[in-house]
Amino acid sequence: MLTGKHILLIIGGGIAAFKSLDLIRRMRERGAIVTPVLTKAGEEFVTPLSVSALAGSTVYRNLFDLNDEAEMGHIQLSRVSDLVVVAPATADLMGKMASGLANDLASTLLLATDTPVLIAPAMNVRMWQHAATQRNLATLKNDGVGVVGPNDGDMACGEFGPGRMAEPLEIVAAIQTHFSAGPLSGQRILVTSGPTHEPIDPVRYIANRSSGAQGTAIARALSALGAEVVFVTGPADVPPPAGVDIVHVKTAQEMLGAVEATLPVHAAVFAAAVADWRVDCASDRKLKKSKGGLPQLAFVENPDILRHIAQSKKDRPKLVVGFAAETNDVLENATAKRLRKGCDWIVANDVSTGSGVMGGAENTVIVIDEHRTETWPKMTKVEVAKRLAERMAQALA
Ligand SMILES: Cc1cc2nc3c(=O)[nH]c(=O)nc-3n(C[C@H](O)[C@H](O)[C@H](O)COP(=O)(O)O)c2cc1C
Known part of the structure; x- marks a missing residue:
């Protein structure tokens, strides 16, 4: 169960964003409170309305939004959660995270947060295998970022190989493992x-x-x-x-x-x-x-x-x-x-x-x-x- 756990879900701009709608549902079924953030590219794949309706929450989209800033400042937004989940984590988001860029809401939150981060990468197999992405992956792992997937499989682009985002239930299992792990679990x-x-x-x-x-x-x-x-x-x-x-x-x-x-x-x-x-x-x-x-x-x-x-x-x-x-x-x-x-x-x-x-x-x-x-x-x-x-x-x- 994820009862009472606050999860900040960042949805990047990849085909797999549609699976994040199911991920929201699965997390909420288990008692999690989900606050969604959608990148500009993410909006091309899922609508803010469906994300917001499924999450039962405002969906945050812009860094420079007076209303959002008045409701919950971006620094506070990055701190109130128990876990930040990035799904799909695009090659672009991984690159920004690895190099500490903060030029939109998602990357700024990821740089400002002091809570653990779990990413579910999803991209074309060549993008995944590119030396730059693998370098960024190594940097992120070294920084303590958790990674779930990607899996091998047929991709929307017609190629086969690693790059498919982990399934929503696999991501939920990784989240549950994150919360149940630790020296004080069971106490x-x-x-x-x-x-x-x-x-x-x-x-x-x-x-x-x-x-x-x-x-x-x-x-x-x-x-x-x-x-x-x-x-x-x-x-x-x-x-x-x-x-x-x-x-x-x-x-x-x-x-x-x-x-x-x-x-x-x-x-x-x-x-x-x-x-x-x-x-x-x-x-x-x-x-x-x-x-x-x-x-x-x-x-x-x-x-x-x-x-x-x-x-x-x-x-x-x-x-x-x-x-x-x-x-x-x-x-x-x-x-x-x-x-x-x-x-x-x-x-x-x-x-x-x-x-x-x-x-x-x-x-x-x-x-x-x-x-x-x-x-x-x-x-x-x-x-x-x-x-x-x-x-x-x-x-x-
Ligand atoms: C149809 C389409 C599908 C895409 N799918 C992916 C993808 O699965 N993974 C990825 O890393 N980028 C993908 N991209 C490219 C990203 O959308 C692009 O790099 C974008 O700048 C990412 O922005 P974000 O990281 O802020 O969400 C796709 C682009 C298009 C047009």
Whole structure:
């Protein structure tokens, strides 16, 4: 199944484009969400209307289209998917990809994307066998691009040999293999992310500056390694990752309920910045200014979700990873927190004013486990996430 997987499908200008209509249908039957992109030449072989109707989505065609850019900018379009599939991948598209050209929407997306790419080449046998195409193929494979087909067979041009696009079901199988492969396949992993909002009254709440960027990057990195990710998120600034189960919550109490509902899981990463306290008996009416003075807010402690799960007797995940956001004595506080909470690893970061971590794109973390303390160099949150996901994959192997 491809349930919830976002696939960006680029349809190039080849005879085999008609097979991509069936490919769209096959992917959607398996639960994929397909966003189609059609090259100018592709439009000569299939109509935007049929592509759009089958995909149940806008079909993107032009790089310089104000409407498309307003709906979803081309950079965002290249990032929201879990996989980019190019079918048919023309000799021209392969050449552009191999040499980093970006002179239309399809090639710009392919250069701007940071998600894996799978191509299904289709072309005349002589074009396929040409030294230039074979050079481009080698370059693309070396760049980590996945390739399915081409097959041998009779071609529309009357020749016989390699160059026929793989059949839609073969492409679907390659897509499924892509998603099921990876060191974390078969592992169900919970990730919490974002801040919580604790109500004062119907219009006011207590929050914190967590953007959700680090938790989102971790969920994406775990999913990319093949994990089945359940993502429990507070009201975050960044959009949630694609291809994972998403549960939206607002308060710490709701987050605990959602976390418990996901158990059992093989591992859990608690990256959410959960409010320690909430207002006792939040008002169900908006608090009014009064001459009598300022409102008196009484606080009660919120549930400690990390400790609760790390110390639970029933359904404790095999690997529990907590986050420690500290403003001072980072190492000492985080070391003590790991022991106090009972989690396996603590990822500590300095969130003091000036560190730029809260809401920023970079992070400097210390990972503490039972045996050692690792200080990682400053890197982007996406890089922290990838390194953490790989470390988790090793621990869970
Ligand atoms: C009838 C016809 C069929 C074509 N079939 C293919 C094909 O199967 N594979 C290919 O690489 N190019 C094929 N081409 C050439 C491409 O359409 C041409 O290289 C185009 O510039 C590709 O644009 P694109 O890569 O942006 O889609 C065909 C052209 C015509 C006129």
